[in-house]
Amino acid sequence: xxxxxxxxxxxxxxxxxxxxxxxxxxxxxxxxxxxxxxxxxxxxxxxxxxxxxxxxxxxxxxxxxxxxxxxxxxxxxxxxxxxxxxxxxxxxxxxxxxxxxxxxxxxxxxxxxxxxxxxxxxxxxxxxxxxxxxxxxxxxxxxxxxxxxxxxxxxxxxxxxxxxxxxxxxxxxxxxxxxxxxxxxxxxxxxxxxxxxxxxxxxxxxxxxxxxxxxxxxxxxxxxxxxxxxxxxxxxxxxxxxxxxxxxxxxxxxxxxxxxxxxxxxxxxxxxxxx
Amino acid sequence: xxxxxxxxxxxxxxxxxxxxxxxxxxxxxxxxxxxxxxxxxxxxxxxxxxxxxxxxxxxxxxxxxxxxxxxxxxxxxxxxxxxxxxxxxxxxxxxxxxxxxxxxxxxxxxxxxxxxxxxxxxxxxxxxxxxxxxxxxxxxxxxxxxxxxxxxxxxxxxxxxxxxxxxxxxxxxxxxxxxxxxxxxxxxxxxxxxxxxxxxxxxxxxxxxxxxxxxxxxxxxxxxxxxxxxxxxxxxxxxxxxxxxxxxxxxxxxxxxxxxxxxxxxxxxxxxxxx
Numbered sequence: 437x438x439x440x441x442x443x444x445x446x447x448x449x450x451x452x453x454x455x456x457x458x459x460x461x462x463x464x465x466x467x468x469x470x471x472x473x474x475x476x477x478x479x480x481x482x483x484x485x486x487x488x489x490x491x492x493x494x495x496x497x498x499x500x501x502x503x504x505x506x507x508x509x510x511x512x513x514x515x516x517x518x519x520x521x522x523x524x525x526x527x528x529x530x531x532x533x534x535x536x537x538x539x540x541x542x543x544x545x546x547x548x549x550x551x552x553x554x555x556x557x558x559x560x561x562x563x564x565x566x567x568x569x570x571x572x573x574x575x576x577x578x579x580x581x582x583x584x585x586x587x588x589x590x591x592x593x594x595x596x597x598x599x600x601x602x603x604x605x606x607x608x609x610x611x612x613x614x615x616x617x618x619x620x621x622x623x624x625x626x627x628x629x630x631x632x633x634x635x636x637x638x639x640x641x642x643x644x645x646x647x648x649x650x651x652x653x654x655x656x657x658x659x660x661x662x663x664x665x666x667x668x669x670x671x672x673x674x675x676x677x678x679x680x681x682x683x684x685x686x687x688x689x690x691x692x693x694x695x696x697x698x699x700x701x702x703x704x705x706x707x708x709x710x711x
Numbered sequence: 712x713x714x715x716x717x718x719x720x721x722x723x724x725x726x727x728x729x730x731x732x733x734x735x736x737x738x739x740x741x742x743x744x745x746x747x748x749x750x751x752x753x754x755x756x757x758x759x760x761x762x763x764x765x766x767x768x769x770x771x772x773x774x775x776x777x778x779x780x781x782x783x784x785x786x787x788x789x790x791x792x793x794x795x796x797x798x799x800x801x802x803x804x805x806x807x808x809x810x811x812x813x814x815x816x817x818x819x820x821x822x823x824x825x826x827x828x829x830x831x832x833x834x835x836x837x838x839x840x841x842x843x844x845x846x847x848x849x850x851x852x853x854x855x856x857x858x859x860x861x862x863x864x865x866x867x868x869x870x871x872x873x874x875x876x877x878x879x880x881x882x883x884x885x886x887x888x889x890x891x892x893x894x895x896x897x898x899x900x901x902x903x904x905x906x907x908x909x910x911x912x913x914x915x916x917x918x919x920x921x922x923x924x925x926x927x928x929x930x931x932x933x934x935x936x937x938x939x940x941x942x943x944x945x946x947x948x949x950x951x952x953x954x955x956x957x958x959x960x961x962x963x964x965x966x967x968x969x970x971x972x973x974x975x976x977x978x979x980x981x982x983x984x985x986x
Contacts, residue, residue, distance in 0.1 A: 440938075441938045443938070443941060443963065445961045445962060445963050446961070446962040446966050446969075447959070447960075447961050447962075448842045448958075448959065448960045448961075448962065448969075448974065449958055449959045450958040450959075451842075451843075451973060451974050451975060452974065452975055452976075453842075453971055453974045453975070453976055454976065458961060458963075460935075460936065460937060460938040460941055461935065461937045461938065462937070462938050463915065463916060463937045463938060463939040479915075479916065479917070479939075567723045567726075567728075568726075587935055588934065588935040588954065589913050589934070589935030589936065589937055608913070608915060608937055638864050638883070640738065640754075640883060641738060641754065642754070659863065659864070660735075660736065660862055660863040660864030661735065661864065662735060662736045662737070662738045662864055662883050663716045663718070663735040663736065663737050663738060664738040664754075666718060666735055679863065683723075683724055683725040684722070684723065684724045684725075685722075685723045686720045686721070686722050686723075686733060687720060687721040687722075687723065688718065688720050688733075691721050694721075694723075696728055698726060699723065699726050699727065699728045700726060700727055700728070701727075701728055701729065
């Protein structure tokens with residue numbers, strides 16, 4: 437399936453208009469069936485549908501270990517993905533019905549979800565990375581996101597071990613890009629609890645929920661976090677870095693994983709520069 | 712309720728780090744009760760909760776006319792909004808359970824929704840606006856969005872009659888900003904079927920669904936549309952303008968509402984400049 441489509445537009449620039457071709461981000465709605473039950477319809481960029489399905493189930497807490505995923509079938513013609521899972525919680529269908537539906541980007545978390553999340557221990561990874569290494573990876577991250585550049589309408593996420601980007605995913609939804617990333621790592625058998633996630637999109641509480649469930653210790657975003665995301669990162673031991681652009685970044689929580697040894701603190705800098 | 716919160720961060724710039732204050736976009740989860748039934752939990756910026764609730768119900772097709780809204784109570788302490796509606800469709804609760812839940816920005820539309828939408832006649836408004844007037848309004852739109860500038864994490868939407876911006880709304884979710892806008896107009900008794908909506912966010916199929924239900928003839932976005940949004944705009948007679956920044960904009964659909972009389976078509980421009 438194509439991830440972009442060609443269209444004809446009128447491009448206006450000042451007092452000049454021209455008819456020209458343009459590329460749009462494609463979107464599809466696909467159905468996700470779990471153990472023969474249609475549970476949800478997901479709207480996303482038509483790529484990595486298997487990863488999308490698995491990442492969604494991981495983020496929703498319906499899947500945790502590889503051996504619980506018995507079967508996965510993508511049916512492109514019918515726009516559906518069928519998954520067979522073992523050991524589903526007794527109330528899994530009820531839980532799905534209780535799930536909050538939210539309007540738009542900051543997708544909701546039910547109170548029951550929150551309780552389940554709160555019960556998880558904080559993340560204690562000793563992973564650390566320097567600002568210089570983050571900058572290097574950010575440059576690579578900007579480079580890989582071709583689709584974003586082609587259409588301007590797509591978010592990217594990438595997984596890194598701190599040395600290079602292992603792979604990246606793209607989607608019209610920033611949440612989807614993260615779900616695809618987590619799902620891709622899961623299907624490839626790559627642990628994520630010692631990895632860094634890069635994201636082009638803003639960080640809401642919902643994105644942070646995905647990090648918490650997958651035990652990812654560091655999230656670097658080019659955009660802003662919300663207060664719910666910062667609170668969740670603080671509570672769950674996740675290092676949250678936002679506004680990471682060029683040489684700049686904001687470290688919102690758990691700076692113990694940022695290696696500041698080559699960095700002068702502002703006070704020292706003032707002193708050494710004689711201000 | 713405050714729409715931003717102060718936090719302490721470490722700001723890194725090159726090889727200098729400093730501890731400093733930063734402002735974050737606030738988020739709350741509030742429950743929406745319709746006729747005493749808790750139907751959904753919505754995650755949004757804590758402002759205009761009454762507009763958010765009403766806009767959500769309008770976009771979901773559960774509310775259409777002012778006289779059907781019998782009562783609206785915002786309970787900030789309990790983070791809930793209670794709405795009493797008249798003449799709900801017989802299957803309204805079932806419909807809500809069937810609603811697709813999607814992961815992230817491109818929130819889903821069920822097939823039943825689509826059928827209902829397809830039955831609506833195309834929008835035939837004779838509203839027209841020139842690129843120069845759009846540019847003028849865009850400048851004003853950039854100016855009003857203070858919260859976005861303060862935190863970098865918030866989307867804006869504004870309603871215009873083509874001469875000025877009547878009002879604007881803000882939210883962490885671009886869908887929510889549009890729902891708040893439509894809800895605000897509804898509660899103020901302002902018709903929207905002869906107005907222009909400005910949006911800071913990308914235009915997905917879901918945003919376009921809101922336009923279709925509220926019969927809004929022109930949508931101007933600073934960002935990209937998806938192919939589903941363009942297809943829906945084309946089918947429903949909506950003029951969709953994207954990438955509207957500075958002097959530039961792309962007209963994706965129904966250019967008959969863009970007044971090109973002061974604009975030279977590219978071919979003419981080439982001819983007059985001797986190229």
